Amino acid sequence: MEKSLVTLDNGTTCSSWNYNGERLATGSVDGTLAIFDSIDPASSSFTCTSRSRVHEDSVVKVVWVPPEYGDAVGCICADGTLSLWEEVVEDAQPLQWKLCKSFGSNSNKVLDVQFGVSPTSLKMVIAYSDGHVKVYELLDPLELKSWQLQAEFQNASDSVSTFGKALCLSASVSWNPQRGESQQSSFVLGFHSDTPQLNSAKVWEFDQDHQRWLPVAELALHGDKGDQVFTVAWAPNIGRPYEVIAVATHKGIAIWHLGLNPDIDGRLSVERVALLSGHDGEVWQMEWDMSGMTLATTGGDGMVRLWQSNLNGVWHEQAALEPTS
């Protein structure tokens, strides 16, 4: 049933496939970024085509930049720095991975970064360990070094009050994958922190008229608002009249329906349609398939679980994969 595609280097800590599954980027404890490509398109085995030392510290997360902006990745390292690396040919030099930009910070660590494509620009959301979120915009579509800070805020429903000295262990950002022309940029964000108000997953939408980011929905039931969020995942929408977002907390994986039309206050209606448990503890990662019908998750129990909704709209575990040697 399974097929082995890649053998990873010793000390590999994280991996990420690009948008079409043709390239794999991995990071390792010694700060190396490795790129794997399929040399022969007919075969399905991948070999390492590039290894670059991106940092002296361990790489903990690799995120691909949308392909409209080139072959580039963001690397988050254990010391909380973020660097953007790009594969380019410059001035008659051979193809190589080059550093475009670093986002270092002495006190605040970068916990997560995700890129969102809007019709005119590339946006980057960075979640920091002090509970702050920064949204950057790329100024030149061909240069990944010129970023402009567009907004900075905290993940709170009430945008007026600010919370000092938050301590966050992890954060998870997921952009609305829709690429339509008319679509407003939006993303969902949740924290795992010591400040309850910042934790719950909130949907942020860019208000074009006032050029600001607004929280338009909160994905937590009344009693669960302070729950620390492990990870979030916004499902692709190929035509549903609502959005689907998965939010994982220690209570389980919640599947939320998010309305498309805002009410008078600009808020979107939300409904939790399922709470699934299975990983018995931390959920590491959640990924929707290309139709947004199947959710794959991994977690502390070392299993891969697949979730689907049946014909009656009831979500259930469809299958599980147990890694064995």
Place this chain on the structure above:
Amino acid sequence: MPGLTADSGNALVPLSPEAHVSVVYPLHHGLKPPISRLSISWSRGNALRVSVFRELPAESGDSDGEAGGKVVQVKLGVADGEVDDAQWRRIAYGSVSPFALLQSRRNSVLALSKMSMSSSPYHPDWWEYVMEYSKDISSLLDNAKSLPNSVIDDPKTVLKKVEEPTCLKAAWGLLEIFYADKESQAWLPEQIVDWLADYDILFSGTQATVHSKLVEFQKAIVRLQTIEDDPRYWEVITSALAVGWLEIVVKLLRLHGSYQLDQLSNRETENGLVEAVAILISKMPRMRPELEAGRLGECFKTKPDFIKAWEKWRAQITKLDCSSFWVQCDHRQTRDGLRNMLQVMLGNTNNLCTSTCHWIELYISHFLYVRPFTVGLESMHALAQKCIQLKPISSSHRLMGLIIGILGENTEVVLAECSRAFGPWMVAHAIELLTAGSDQAEIILQEERDNLGGISIEELHRLVYAQVLSSHALTWQIAPIYLTSCMKQGMGLLEVLLYKQPVQDNQMLLKTTEICRLYDLESISSSIMKIAGVYHWKHGRKGSGVFWLQQARDEFRLNRIAQQLFDFVGRSISDESFKQWEGLIELLGSESKIAGGLDFLHKYRDFKKSLQQVQVGKTTDAAQQAVESLISLMRNPSTPQRFWLPLLHDSLKLLSWQERPLLNVNQTNLLLNKLQELSMARLRPDFIEANLPPQALSSVRLALATNLGRAILEE
């Protein structure tokens, strides 16, 4: 699963306690434990990639020769190993055109019915189209490996070796019989008899069948001296009779020892009885329009005729059963065996039950000998229940599940069985037969459901199948056929699918954009070409990059590229670099509308060319032409201000031409004015200083002044 029942009280839609238990599949990665973490990613379609990371050995840096991790790919929801990958692709490709033909017929029929405002949405002969479709699909499901047929007809070969059928074809056959073949509805039982004759072999894998008994006996047959003494002979004959394989029965009967020439004299009666049974069998009335050549029985198309013949036939059997000849038959096994057969033909339930192996065989024997008129699914279902009671299912077979679902008239169960046992291809294609089956099924399958995000079950299954197709490089191109038959979400998924196609290879890229063009997906096509353009641009193939960005009409990036060229031109104007970007200007210039500033680059190129000629030939004509270019550049409002000084500095030689002043008074004044403007602009903070020697401005001014003086003198 521990997770399934927990917390269900909290959910808005609580999971029912009997919710199905998910299957746990092992995922072999071949790494030495311990495993520290997993990472997942969906590839195209239903392929899931799992990265497995091994924990580092305690003494870090000390590699133990093991890999640090593996990435394995799993394809989900793919059917069993009955049909191999290549065969699946053959089926997938083969079913495209029947499916597409049926869709286009449906569309035209629907359009027609809308025009005529007729009440029925479908043509009365709609099922004929469905039947044609079903036959086309069925022909794809034949097994490729066909067994060689023996030319010599061996009298002792009772079972002809035919190509091994697949469960897939058997399942399709069942659906065709029950849902599509409206013409043969009156002869449904006989159709199922034929179906079992073709596919009983498939059940042999999991349980004893009449077919497996026959195969066993076939092996033994050559070693038997007097066949009729062997109890297996009579057992096999009766079993074959019970399921209606009359040709085999008669062939076996004729192997009876009493037929041998040297036996005739003393076994006449016995032989007469054997032959009498053989004749009765070959004259069995069948309620069906026709039988293939070589098959036994007498066909009756209408029920009254059939009943008359059926009663007459049974009367003959009863008569034979009571005949006094039996007493004269000395061979006990023959006597008992033949009378047993008569009981089967008379429909004795006990005999039928002992001579059949599993419930479907028993079911078939009931159709043949007990209730040949059974019609209507309800009574067929009741009969099936009875047979299952008599012969409980020991090992469930996927075809049995399907039959029970069909007889239970539950469309959803049938679909679930198809999906579970035969996978997404089957469901996506079988729905066409199910919807043709009844209006009710059509409503169930085509009704848009909120629970499914506003799509119908039919659409859902097409989407699922298209996703399976998408996961393979050789089949993704046929996914659009299925996606475009989906009213609501097909195009959405098609866009996602196309977006994920690789762009590095031009051939592939052209194919993808062609599909976009075919389905009017302009924005996705432009995204793809944008990706290709940026890819080539960044990878040093600037020309391809510009070409694809132009195809994508990406003004935003093209303007940036033009800007980069300006910067480049402003920075260095050596002859080598000039050659480098000359081609790009050519490319960009072909659609000058896109980047207005490129007009300048065009003119600049012309200017550079004539300046080069001046350098080579030093002719006054060429110099005059270069001056024209310079003036036109300086007059052009699209020429960026920061180029003024470099342009003039480049032209120093022209401004101080030896033979005669090349610029007239007006022209010189124009340039002087520009120079003045430039001096003013330098005071502004956003002024970009050209990369020129510090005395450039003054030397230009001096040259212009000299030229002006000479020009005034000339005029």
